[in-house]
Amino acid sequence: MPQTIVIKIGTSSLTQPETGHLALSTIASLVETVASLRHQGHRVVLVSSGAVGVGCARLGLTDRPRNIALKQAVAAVGQGRLMRVYDDLFTTLQQAIAQVLLTRSDLVQRHSYVNVYNTFQQLLKLGVIPIVNENDTVAIDELKFGDNDNLSALVASLVEADWLFLLTDVDRLYSADPRSNPNAKPISLVENMEQLATLQVQTGNSKSGWGTGGMVTKIEAARIATASGVRTVITQGRFPRNIEKILKGEVIGTQFEPQPRPVNSRKHWIANVLLPAGKLYLDAGAVKAISQAGKSLLAAGITQIEGEFQSDDAVQLCDAQGKEVARGLVNYSSFELRQIQGYHSEKIAHILGYAGAETVVHRDNLVIT
Numbered sequence: 143m144p145q146t147i148v149i150k151i152g153t154s155s156l157t158q159p160e161t162g163h164l165a166l167s168t169i170a171s172l173v174e175t176v177a178s179l180r181h182q183g184h185r186v187v188l189v190s191s192g193a194v195g196v197g198c199a200r201l202g203l204t205d206r207p208r209n210i211a212l213k214q215a216v217a218a219v220g221q222g223r224l225m226r227v228y229d230d231l232f233t234t235l236q237q238a239i240a241q242v243l244l245t246r247s248d249l250v251q252r253h254s255y256v257n258v259y260n261t262f263q264q265l266l267k268l269g270v271i272p273i274v275n276e277n278d279t280v281a282i283d284e285l286k287f288g289d290n291d292n293l294s295a296l297v298a299s300l301v302e303a304d305w306l307f308l309l310t311d312v313d314r315l316y317s318a319d320p321r322s323n324p325n326a327k328p329i330s331l332v333e334n335m336e337q338l339a340t341l342q343v344q345t346g347n348s349k350s351g352w353g354t355g356g357m358v359t360k361i362e363a364a365r366i367a368t369a370s371g372v373r374t375v376i377t378q379g380r381f382p383r384n385i386e387k388i389l390k391g392e393v394i395g396t397q398f399e400p401q402p403r404p405v406n407s408r409k410h411w412i413a414n415v416l417l418p419a420g421k422l423y424l425d426a427g428a429v430k431a432i433s434q435a436g437k438s439l440l441a442a443g444i445t446q447i448e449g450e451f452q453s454d455d456a457v458q459l460c461d462a463q464g465k466e467v468a469r470g471l472v473n474y475s476s477f478e479l480r481q482i483q484g485y486h487s488e489k490i491a492h493i494l495g496y497a498g499a500e501t502v503v504h505r506d507n508l509v510i511t
Contacts, residue, residue: 150189150294154311155379189294196220243277295363299370309379315396371403416456420449438501470508473499
């Protein structure tokens, strides 16, 4: 049965760690695997890192740039070269590809999120393989995905994927870093994210000097993807053909069991795509009302406000101890909320001098976390 598959490959797998040059044999194997999956009828999206690493190699830089402007310039140099390599290899196999460069701002506005969704759907319908990367050339820190692991999870959610494969420089998830701890135990299956705390999993940074991620970002990506109903796999990037073996049932890498897929795409967007601009601390009655009774949040239940935000921004709703219980789109700015917090709705117009919404966060814009 045809499935939708998102594959993310990291810089550490795409490049040679000593030089930063492209690992052409790995890329060729990846391209053959992706094209084979497509020819089997699957819908495939490839999320590819590597632009900065390739740009560094092209420009003779020996260290990954830390200056934002330099990094963006290097990414612009590397992205074209990287796509040229992909296009040459996929053309040899008579497979059409498309370049899709995204920033988080493309997803945080609902209308642009829908536009991106429609673009992906049309590309996949045409049998094209989208090759996705963060648009490092124009992205700013506040609206960066942080790492292509997070980007791949959001893309997998966006296209309603069945599988997300995170190809990295280790073969699976371990209880500790196996490169430094000989007692590290391999983990083949994670049924829920709480299991990782029980196993006391330790995470580390990317092994190569060229990547930005580590196991911590892959676990976070798995959390986002599985919450969207996407089965997620961490496996060795040097052996892309393992993807087909895993799809046939072989136990390779670490699999994360998916949760039931959310029915409401808007609520998924609120929970996983938007970056919270502030926090609202709630009393026990408000926590119970929104988490157990399906109610909207009223101003009377707010005890404390953190951050500066505008109406329609996303905020975290927390209990008295600061634990997030929900997330939602707020109907008031932080300036307005600080005036009306703790008051009943009928007093809002008198306090503000104008009529506002009865609810601070309406239940239709609220997601229990």
